[in-house]
Amino acid sequence: MLKNYLVVAIRSLKRNRVYAVVNILGLALGLTTALIIFLLIRYELSFENMHSQADRIYRIVQTRGERKNAASPYPIPAAVRMDYASQLEKISGLHFDQEVFVRIEDEKFIEAAVIFADSSFLDIFDYGYGENFVIAGDAARSMREPGFAVLSESLAQKYFKGENPLGKRLSLRNRIDVEVGAVVQDPPANTHLHFDMLVSLESLTPEYIDSPLDSWNFVSSGYTYVLLPEGASPASVDFTELVKKYYSEESWSNISYQLQPLNEIHFDDTYSRGGLASTPISKSYLWIVGVVGIFIMLIACINFVNLSTAISLRKSKEVGIRKALGALRINLIRQFSGEAFVVTLISFAIAFTAMMQLLPTLNNYLQKDIHLDITTDFTFWLYALLLILLVALLSGLYPAFVVSGFQPVKALRNTINAHNQSSTWLRRGLVVFQFLIAQVLIIATLIVANQMNYIRSKAMGFEQEAIINVPIPETDSVRLDAFRTRLHDQAGIEALSLCLGAPNTENMILTPYDKTERGLGNESGIANVKPVDHQYVDVFGIQLLAGRWFEEYDLTSPENRFIVNERFTKELGYTSTDEALGESVVLGFGGREGEIIGVIADFHESSLHNEMMPVCFVAYAPLFYTAGVRLNAVNYTAGIEKVEEVWSSLYPNDLFQYEFMDAQLASLYEEDMRTYTLFRIFSAVAIFIGCLGLFGLISFLVEQKRKEVSVRKILGASIAQIVFLFSKEFTQLVMIAFVMAVPLAWYLSESWLENFAYQTEIGLGVFVMGGLTALFVAFASVAWQSISAARENPANSLRSE
Incomplete structure (x- = not known):
């Protein structure tokens, strides 16, 4: 039928x-x-589900005033490990590094995702492989001792093409040398903790990131993850005492730490700015x-x-x-x-x-x-x-x-x-x-x-046409001066600035700030600090509303001087830009106190997804990791060739790269x-x-x-x-x-x-x-x-x- x-x-x-x-x-x-x-x-729903302990893994996130941050100060893991060991089964601190220059003898590479992590990292995260996660070597020892790295299987193949990678030496950013101690399975794509290389956190130094590792008021790319015991509730972990112990009394009501479930990270845009925050997707x-x-x-x-x-x-x-x-x-x-x-x-x-x-x-x-x-x-x-x-x-x-x-x-x-x-x-x-x-x-x-x-037509508050951003591998002042001098008045180049990054860079330094007379306390706001030089405004065309821009002598002056945006002055209570000039403010960034010498118009330092935030420019050469170059629109090819020629002669052991400003903006959307x-x-x-x-x-x-x-x-x-x-x-x-x-x-x-x-x-x-x-x-x-x-x-x- x-x-x-x-x-x-x-x-x-x-x-x-x-x-x-x-x-x-x-x-x-x-x-x-x-x-x-x-x-x-x-x-999309499978993100983070591969970890066998996913339901017990949490990330410590920070709230400071109205600002929320997925990153946490670098001292947090040690402090939590000391004071909360009885409430938490495992604690792991890590530093996320993007676009890392790697050199193996004469070969050069750029790696998109390198994680510096401590020995607890592999105890918390197994990426669904369980005991089969480690393919070769001693991963536990490599994450515990300084000077060691763990490679993913595909990266080991890329570097050594079938040879035994164990014991091979790598140079990271020409600053630290590490030895390959283990090879692990490739992490799946459906995780925000994707990496190509793991490096022992003991190898991380202030010199490597040019920032302090012991400051409670400095947040960059440090993250903390914890594993709760079986049956424990995240509500039982209260970080109030941690705040009272490591922050001043004036800050107690303004700072708090919470536990964010691992399975919610991919869907939570509350903590979505920079680094490991990844691009969230709404349920x-x-x-x-x-x-x-x-x-x-x-x-x-x-x-x-x-x-x-x-x-x-x-x-x-x-x-x-x-x-x-x-x-x-x-x-x-x-x-x-x-x-x-x-x-x-x-x-x-x-x-x-x-x-x-x-x-x-x-x-x-x-x-x-x-x-x-x-x-x-x-x-x-x-x-x-x-x-x-x-x-x-x-x-x-x-x-x-x-x-x-x-x-x-x-x-x-x-x-x-x-x-x-x-x-x-x-x-x-x-x-x-x-x-x-x-x-x-x-x-x-x-x-x-x-x-x-x-999005495409809205004015961002800065120039973006015919500008390239070139990473600088080292901030040695002699080479930086030579780089600037040799490119001065060259054909195809109209202006050059040394800085941490373009106005909308994801390289952010978020730090509290306030009037010096009040000090950093519970009313302090959070500012995005941008180290720049005296030619930054010429390259990116930011509008100066009051005061002056940095002069060359500001780069070497022992006195701190700041240029801030309108949002910065308004949150301090000033009713006009002129009123803020000459006022003294303090930053959590190294505890710097200084005078406001200029006020610029607000600009979008991030994508249009986010509200503009207070911005503070500082003349601080040790963090000049980017060169912004304005090219002659008629002859920009010659300009790029000249930049590459000079750059390669000064940094022969590194890999030249550049990105057009408009392409960088487009990537945000x-x-x-x-x-x-x-x-x-x-x-x-x-x-x-x-x-x-x-x-x-x-x-x-x-x-x-x-x-x-x-x-x-x-x-x-x-x-x-x-x-x-x-x-x-x-x-x-x-x-x-x-x-x-x-x-x-x-x-x-x-x-x-x-x-x-x-x-x-x-x-x-x-x-x-x-x-x-x-x-x-x-x-x-x-x-x-x-x-x-x-x-x-x-x-x-x-x-x-």
């Missing part, structure tokens, strides 16, 4: 090839979207993507229902004959449901093939490592099976009940009328639902596009651009499937009104009038969908825009454009078949009357 149903289903599909192709194409698109979204959401965003996938799948199922209903009239005589010969309704339901199941299986095969082909491209674009092992991934196959059954059920059940319910006499006389009230309202409801989702996606895409345009692209793809898929749905419904109406159209033509109706006859109802339905889509699209867009501290306005024009787009698409879909029906010879439809 089952074989018979399948044979009949395949024959039916062959007889109705156009409808079969449209059905299969619509379902295949929907299934492809559903499969990809499933893998994407599963990947609400995943919910939106998941709902979009469900809706696209439902739209595809609706198409199947519409198309199956449209061709049901062609099956009426078949149904009548089967019923006259004794077929039961359940037999007919099984037959037509079997046809839906066959279509779904074919569609899934196409969708699965498309997904496997698209996955590498998707990974490359989204910068993710989503993979699928089709032989062992039972979760995926369970999802696929449930999806196939659900889609077949949703797509085939209603048409099967409709067709099997035809009365034999009416079916054989070809007098079936599917214009009963219930089915009419159902089809109208399905069209409204389809275009509701399509218009929500269209409007949301337009709003995201407006935000992206806003890579995730947002990917979101925009995904919404465009989802919108295109929804619109296309919606067009297929309209194709199904207009096919249905053409079948129903073929004789009516013929009579109207005989009575003198024009083609335009007949097209209007068919399009009028669908125009009304699209408008109803538009009215329902506007508030939903507005709510979803507002939720997404909340991720930006600075955002575009949602104007009426966006909604009008979305509605007109949907209306045009609907009319274009209807017009094609309407014109075809209007041109048909009336005699073909009326000859049997």
Whole structure:
């Protein structure tokens, strides 16, 4: 019997090839979207789950006033280990280092992620490998003793190409030498603690990072992780006593430390600035993507229902004959449901093939490592099976009940009328639902596009065109002076500044600040300290509002002088920029006290996701790790070549690199651009499937009104009038969908825009454009078949009357 149903289903599909192709194409698109979204959401939700003790791992985070920081002062791990050993099973401190220059004899490399960690690191994190994490060597000893490094398997292969890496020597930033003591498995991509190399924390020195390791008021790239005992609650760990012990009484009410669960780090944007904070992703965003996938799948199922209903009239005589010969309704339901199941299986095969082909491209674009092992991934196959059954059920059940319910006499006389009230309202409801989702996606895409345009066009408060940033490996004053002197007035170079980084650099020094007379206490704010030289303003074009910029003598002066932004002065209580000039302030950065000599206009020192914060520029040469070079826009190639020539002669043992300022800015919004692209793809898929749905419904109406159209033509109706006859109802339905889509699209867009501290306005024009787009698409879909029906010879439809 089952074989018979399948044979009949395949024959039916062959007889109705156009409808079969449209059905299969619509379902295949929907299934492809559903499969990809499933893998994407599963990947995002899997972050940090690989660690065997993940549910007991927490990161210590800091709150200082209104500022929250994922990083913690470097003395924190030792203090917690001393005072909280009875409440915590393990404590691990680490330092995260980016873009590390590595030299092995004459070979040079730049590594993106190097973690300096203590011996407890591998006791807390096993990356899902358990006892098999270490491949070779003694990792425990390497993390415990100074002068040792642990390489990932891929990095060991990259450096030594199959040779035994143990005992090999590496130079990091030409400052410390380490020996390879062990090789471990490659960390998976779905963790914020991804590394290429682990170095013992005992190897870290103040000279390596040019910053103190014993200051409680200095936060850079230090992080602390703890492992709670079995059954312990994070609420039982209170760091109030730690604050009272290591900070002044004036700071007690302003500083606090909390435990952040490891599994929440990937989804929590509260502590998302710099270093290991990574780029968080909102769970609400995943919910939106998941709902979009469900809706696209439902739209595809609706198409199947519409198309199956449209061709049901062609099956009426078949149904009548089967019923006259004794077929039961359940037999007919099984037959037509079997046809839906066959279509779904074919569609899934196409969708699965498309997904496997698209996955590498998707990974490359989204910068993710989503993979699928089709032989062992039972979760995926369970999802696929449930999806196939659900889609077949949703797509085939209603048409099967409709067709099997035809009365034999009416079916054989070809007098079936599917214009009963219930089915009419159902089809109208399905069209409204389809275009509701399509218009929500269209409007949301337009709003995201407006935000992206806003980001690109908004003035950041500094120059970015024709500027390159060049890393400086050493801050030796003799070489820095030689670098500046030899590039002065060279062809293609207009200005050069030595600094810690560009105005929007992720190299941040966050430190408390206040008026000197008050000292650092509970009212102190947090400032972003930027070491710069006297030519910084010439390169980056920052606007000076009051006072002066640094002069060359400020770099060697024993007196501290500061240039601050407007936000800095306002938070200190000054009502004007001139009022702040000459005032003395103190920074937690080395306890420096100094005079404000200049005030600049506020600028975006980070992406538009974040509010601008107080900024303090200091003339501090020991942290000049970047050269900002303004190039001649007409001859910038010559300028870059000259910079490389001089740089390579001064630092022959290092690797020359540079990055254009505008490219660096664009990188801040890579995730947002990917979101925009995904919404465009989802919108295109929804619109296309919606067009297929309209194709199904207009096919249905053409079948129903073929004789009516013929009579109207005989009575003198024009083609335009007949097209209007068919399009009028669908125009009304699209408008109803538009009215329902506007508030939903507005709510979803507002939720997404909340991720930006600075955002575009949602104007009426966006909604009008979305509605007109949907209306045009609907009319274009209807017009094609309407014109075809209007041109048909009336005699073909009326000859049997």
